[in-house]
Amino acid sequence: MHHMEKKLKVSKEIQSLIAERLPGHSLDAPFYLSPEIFDLDIREIFSKHWIHVAVEPDIPEPGDYVTVEIGLNSIVVVRDDDMAVRAYHNVCRHRGARLCSEHKGSVGNLVCPYHQWTYNIGGELIYAEHMGEKFDRSKHSLKSVHVENLAGLIFICLAEQPPQDFSVMRDAMAPYLLPHGLKDCKIAKQVDLIEEGNWKLTMENNRECYHCATNHPELTASLFEFGFGYQSAPGNAEQIAEFNRLAAERCGEWERGGLPSAEIERLDELVTGFRTQRLPLDRAGESQTLDGKVASGKLLGEFERADLGGLSFWTQPNSWHHFMSDHIVSFSVLPLSAERTLVRTKWLVHKDAREGIDYQLDNLTAVWNATNDQDKRLVELSQQGARSSAYQPGPYSPFTEGLVEKFCTWYIGRLSAGLAEQSAGSPVTMLRRID
Amino acid sequence: MHHMEKKLKVSKEIQSLIAERLPGHSLDAPFYLSPEIFDLDIREIFSKHWIHVAVEPDIPEPGDYVTVEIGLNSIVVVRDDDMAVRAYHNVCRHRGARLCSEHKGSVGNLVCPYHQWTYNIGGELIYAEHMGEKFDRSKHSLKSVHVENLAGLIFICLAEQPPQDFSVMRDAMAPYLLPHGLKDCKIAKQVDLIEEGNWKLTMENNRECYHCATNHPELTASLFEFGFGYQSAPGNAEQIAEFNRLAAERCGEWERGGLPSAEIERLDELVTGFRTQRLPLDRAGESQTLDGKVASGKLLGEFERADLGGLSFWTQPNSWHHFMSDHIVSFSVLPLSAERTLVRTKWLVHKDAREGIDYQLDNLTAVWNATNDQDKRLVELSQQGARSSAYQPGPYSPFTEGLVEKFCTWYIGRLSAGLAEQSAGSPVTMLRRID
């Protein structure tokens, strides 16, 4: 056993929790608390699915790299000389030292700082001193990781056999995303926020706007809350109908102008689940800003008009993105422990937009910085509650929490599938937890 | 299994440690170190007994609340409109968010910050948007917690069936405590001190004054060390006899004046164990201050004289209180982990006493702030020692550590009773530990 493959035993208690999840309700507390289930999440969800980790503007030039942590694995995502994006485990094949310890950088080769073992960007070991005649460099290449690129959004998969249905998502989504020209953007700002809560609470929070009206004044300045499922009642029936008329009208207009806008919802029926929808915005109707106007005067892609609403793209298990006419906000969620999660947010503008002239950074980031901070608090309150012996799964709203339910259904389904596969005999890499 | 009830298995090793505890000696090291025994303490001691958590002056008005953490449970203790004190699990019945995240506050209703589910102070869910026609609000009330109020000292019990003998303690203690008028006090100061040690070391430290003479110069300015069991020896026999004469004389005088003062000691024979005693003080003899004089010029209750000594009241498992003529000091101990404990201290004066005029805060708090800091160090030295493989339970002094022994006897007895009850078949709520 010279590598770390072993079967991670899943206790009967956890198997029961998975098998007996009550539909339409929040998950049992151990899903938010248990280090064992966290290990299972890393193994079954984050090591076997397509995980959004970067955007092309993170690494515009050959040799540019970003590192990303998935569980205890560090991955380096690097631009090769042929402009392709490659990914490797960030671990030297000599004595295991981390190769790249910065979050971002640029290199000629990947050189281990310990004893200068040197790998080219293709992952081949091209130099190792003092190893003697018998040493075979070709057996010590970096371990590679699968990469996919969807209109500039970079996804990786740690599994040897990644899910095959990425192409379904790509085929459906490329026409929606490409017009926004993500590849020709630059990152105006990145914020890494740590939430003291389980990653699934972060995702559940992202999948509903039931909490928006009272918690997100900045976001709801431009976002119509009616876009996310509202119970029709005497007090709001007229507003809802009005919103639906507006949405139908604008979507028709956008579609006729060549911008796909209709909802696609495949959140819980695909392994690589996703959803998209382009919705009108409130106020000036142009962008998710405090006044609804574009934050950047340099529009994206070939756009000639600013009032294109907001195209949202949600993926299972860990990302969402809002594409507007002038900027893109891209989010990825990375679990750090059972009770701690990283939310990474990137604001992208056209690469030719000039800070201070075409856009003001404060204005660009005002809505989502405020919204993220508000959501962090809500996730943390939920985490605190889940620790209580008085916590029990509560009912989701059939109106406003349908997509939360789809997230949970997808999650429980993927765990079940993974356990079934394992009992069918395939060996599994255990990701060890730090105590 | 949609709620978190399960039997927590107690290992044979722990069962042996409980069964084989050596009387008259400090506990085996795992009682101070083991996370498993910590979980057991939370379950058997802190979730099944009457725990002191607040005083009435914490919540003088309707809608006033305090929150308190017992293990991973957060409880909100709130004054109802009818002036009764109520307590609830601080957990929304929707998706479990914590309702009140402040330690103290004042509310009209209890409103969840996440999706505005709203409970009245009686715990009933009175508002929940978007839940549809079939949703039954009456099945989603807050989960309530038992409350008792002894002369203004508030105790809660998380068990469904709390110990029945609270009334024994109330009947015995009310005549001692009521003359001090705790309900008409205000909290002049609260200090939360975290000790890096097991909660039982905090309690053991509280139950003896063998360590006082060399460690607590401020406390022993007014406290006669002879009041806590001293070995008579040629060097101190005369002092001890003199103290006993003084104590008998003063107690007689106080009793004749209508203030019960005789010792009651039921620490290890009741489930709700307690002890009380009124003892003379040194120097000016009025209060536990540096000069022995009252710290507040506005006397408590109907008192007309200041030299009433100190009435102490100790409860199992987590509190002690010193009632003087001018102020009250009230302590509660809340375990945070196997090796970390919160000691909460409140100084109370008459609600009409004016800070800076009737009392100086520094003078009021000087003795117990210093004493708490000294005790924190002693508890932490003991905790460090318990980690050593060289630690073994040592002998308690038959003279000065008798009440420490009673604490341990009570504690071991309550664990044994709990395990016996469990093996007799009752299901138990497991309180999960955070890693």
Added chain:
Amino acid sequence: MHHMEKKLKVSKEIQSLIAERLPGHSLDAPFYLSPEIFDLDIREIFSKHWIHVAVEPDIPEPGDYVTVEIGLNSIVVVRDDDMAVRAYHNVCRHRGARLCSEHKGSVGNLVCPYHQWTYNIGGELIYAEHMGEKFDRSKHSLKSVHVENLAGLIFICLAEQPPQDFSVMRDAMAPYLLPHGLKDCKIAKQVDLIEEGNWKLTMENNRECYHCATNHPELTASLFEFGFGYQSAPGNAEQIAEFNRLAAERCGEWERGGLPSAEIERLDELVTGFRTQRLPLDRAGESQTLDGKVASGKLLGEFERADLGGLSFWTQPNSWHHFMSDHIVSFSVLPLSAERTLVRTKWLVHKDAREGIDYQLDNLTAVWNATNDQDKRLVELSQQGARSSAYQPGPYSPFTEGLVEKFCTWYIGRLSAGLAEQSAGSPVTMLRRID
């Protein structure tokens, strides 16, 4: 079971990892990560072998003491009135409080701060108040720990039966070390550095200089990298031959002058494994300083010339020392947890050397402070890599990592021997881990 003796079960998985270690390769990841293996290391390596913990100049006068932590055990090492060095568990026999909480100090007796139980420096309990007539002080002495003193280097062993071959190391090493007069030194500086890595990565790093050329510019100013095994190649063959000629010439000269200098290498064949070698230095050739000149004008022992090269002494499992003509640098490694290690460095000069006149502290410590910081980074990069599922043991260089391999061989051999001994039936003290 009133004391903490019990058999610590070693899982079959760990037994397999020990049995199947691949020679010539770095260890399997759990050896660097697993808390269970950390406990095993404390028990089998650090509690059964001779551990370097202090030097005589730490405690020059009677009553002087240092405390040291080995796992969760605190040990006090103290100079007795007869100038012998003694060691005790730093735990009061009453209620277990830590006796000495400072790292260094001076005492008349060892007095417990809690209740003033008082032990003389011989470890006998000479005073304990209030314990009654039946109490037998002679049964409550401090628990003693074995001590050895090799030319001023102090080693302790926590086992009841320490390894018998300390005398082999002493007999071999005393002639090398005594001329440097460690007993007549003083500690000019001590630095405690915490590395976020397993202690074995710290030791592996110490046992090779493959990483020196690119990582340690300050150290290689005076250290010839060729002294630590280099692969001969067209580019360096001449330099290596030149170094070997120089080393042979200088060693002959030193030996003729009465200073043993030849290599002794018994790293993996003794329980108390060690290695020594005196090598020439570069530049001025006198000392491990930036310019190779002595850092202290007051030479050690009876030395009359400064160009004595560097005598290095390495011990298993936790120390190394460099003895020069003017100063000594002494290192000890103490594991704090599976992923955290203390490296303690002491710089010693002649006790009559005057700071600011005979030596400048900055100059004295420049090389090893810089080198330690660089090594800390390398150890931490290795630790990070070991956490990855992509880590697998990599091959050691047959030229430059031979002593790393000997460290691993010794380590695995000692674990195997300990497990064999245990299965033969001897009871073992379990050292509990803090969560």
